[in-house]
Amino acid sequence: MSDLEKMLLNKKFELDAIKAPEELESKLRQALQGKHRRRQWSLSKAAAVLLVISILAYNSSTLAFYGKQLLGYEGVMDGTLLELGRLGKGQQVDKSYIFRDGMKVQLDWVMLDGNGMVIFYTIEDTTKTRNIEDQIIGVTVKAPFFNSSSSGAGKILKDEYSQKWVLTTRDVPKFFVQTIKLDLSNQLENGIWEYGEISFKLDRSEALGETIRNRINKKIDLSGRTMTIESINMSPISTVVKGEIQDIISLGLDRMKGEALMPQALEMSLYADGVLLNRLGSGMSTNINGSRFEVIFDKLPPGTKSVELVLDKISVSEKLEETYTIKEGGYIEIMGNRLDILKIERSETSTMITISTDIGTRIPGTVLIADDEEYKLVETSESTFVEFPENKFSNIRTLSFEGIGEDLKLSIRNIIYTKNYEMVVYQEALKE
CATH class of the missing domain: 2.60.40.1640 (Conserved domain protein.)
Known part of the structure; x- marks a missing residue:
């Protein structure tokens, strides 16, 4: 829409908002029926009116959109x-x-x-x-x-x-x-x-115009696993990054070896000429063909000369079979993740263990071994988040087990945790 169209459209809205007095119609009628009505429109004024009418008619769909649809x-x-x-x-x-x-x-x-x-x-x-x-x-x-x-x-x-x-x-x-x-x-x-x-x-x-599909197929090594940035699709509405973090071969090998490292979610940042774009959403799916992801960002600003894609973090779920002896005030290390044992309480029939982990770290399916007897997890209390210096946060909650004993161990069957990367995975100078 040109500046002239915008100006005329704004004027139209202003005129629509004006309410004429009730007596105005009769006064105008009397004036028009008078004998001394000699004013005539000049050719330039008539042309201007025709221009306004033409523009408003041409943009009738725009007016309808604003008048009804966007409200x-x-x-x-x-x-x-x-x-x-x-x-x-x-x-x-x-x-x-x-x-x-x-x-x-x-x-x-x-x-x-x-x-x-x-x-x-x-x-x-x-x-x-x-x-x-x-x-x-x-x-x-x-x-x-x-x-x-x-x-x-x-x-x-x-x-x-x-x-x-x-x-x-x-x-x-x-x-x-x-x-x-x-x-x-x-x-x-x-x-x-x-x-x-x-x-x-x-x-x-x-449709809103052309979508530029940029095939990349760049592979990045992530601690022995391969992530592939397949494409960046740039459209008038959004910029979408698509890729794969676990292909069908690595997925099959994991299952053959009895291992299971399943990506749950990831976070990426996209910069256009050094300016961070708004992230609109993301998704990840895992099936027999592997784990695929897409991250949706705002559209690239007009005239963007370069883009930079940063992998911030990945949340993964990993199966394991490890047993750790615990005591109040101690801690254990699970796949590089620290779990602090803040408090151990007992009732006549139950054991309550209060733990602290990084935000995003969870241990679903954990079993308590008390005096060589196994007890399943009954309940996990609502989490409390505590902030520490340097913008670090901790997730505190209490695990309740139906059983008691003196010699306590935790059998960890699964852990979900977040791995931080903060690494540039793709850079490109765009063609003008």
């Missing part, structure tokens, strides 16, 4: 989506479904690019009797050969009966797919689920 979405959109929204980018849908209890889902707008779709929808209680925050409405994007995983953010409007949602998918509909469907679910007051759907034709002519 209330500002609080759930990042800077990129706000910018695209101001430009009127995307496809207007304007379809809805109403459940038997009066709950309504309104599909307002869709944005599409090479990294995914962004779905704008409203949930509303048309009866105006319930707080929207208490309602459970499920929305899933469906299409043939489409990965329906997504992430979303919602905002409750001031009236408490409506909520705006922006949902971002991590897949793009195949080129031959024309119809997209939203599968809807609503839990009624009697606990029964009701299902519905909204379908619409995807207008690919409204």
Whole structure:
């Protein structure tokens, strides 16, 4: 949109907000019927009016978008989506479904690019009797050969009966797919689920422009394991990093050797000309083919000359079979992770062990061995987080076991922990 268009659009909004006095119509009518009406419009004034009318007509979809579709979405959109929204980018849908209890889902707008779709929808209680925050409405994007995983953010409007949602998918509909469907679910007051759907034709002519797919296939050694940065896809909405952290071969070898090191999550940072981009989300999946990941960042600013990708940390789950003797005030080391035994308490039938670990370290499935008898973990108390100097944090909680004894040991069967890397894994100078 040019500066002239923006100016005229702003003036149009100002004029729309002006309310004329009730007596103005009669006064104007009398004036126009008078005998001394001699003023005539000049050619330049008439041309200016025609220009305004032409521009407003040409941008009618933009006005409709601002007048109806974007209202209330500002609080759930990042800077990129706000910018695209101001430009009127995307496809207007304007379809809805109403459940038997009066709950309504309104599909307002869709944005599409090479990294995914962004779905704008409203949930509303048309009866105006319930707080929207208490309602459970499920929305899933469906299409043939489409990965329906997504992430979303919602905002409750001031009236408490409506909520705006922006949902971002991590897949793009195949080129031959024309119809997209939203599968809807609503839990009624009697606990029964009701299902519905909204379908619409995807207008690919409204897609947001070109997506640059940069194939990298760079391998990085991580303590004997290989991470592969496969690609960085840059689109008008987002920048997506995709890769693999455990391929089918290493996964098979681990299982043959009885080992299991399963990546749970990872954190990365992306810099554009040295400026950190906002991270929008991430995902990781593990199956028989290995462990794959993707990290979603904001779009690259226009004119970006270089990008730098940093691996911050990886959370992994590792199976093991180790037994450690414990005592109050002592500590044990598990795969390089320190576990402090802060307190040991006993009741007539139970043993409570208070431990401290780094945040992100967990030991699910731990067994207490008391006087050579095994006792399973019954309960873990709510965690307490304590801050220490140099911005270090500790996670304190109490493990409860149904059993007592004097000689105590912990049998650790599994540990989930975070490995910090803070290493640059990819750099590139972009072509202008």
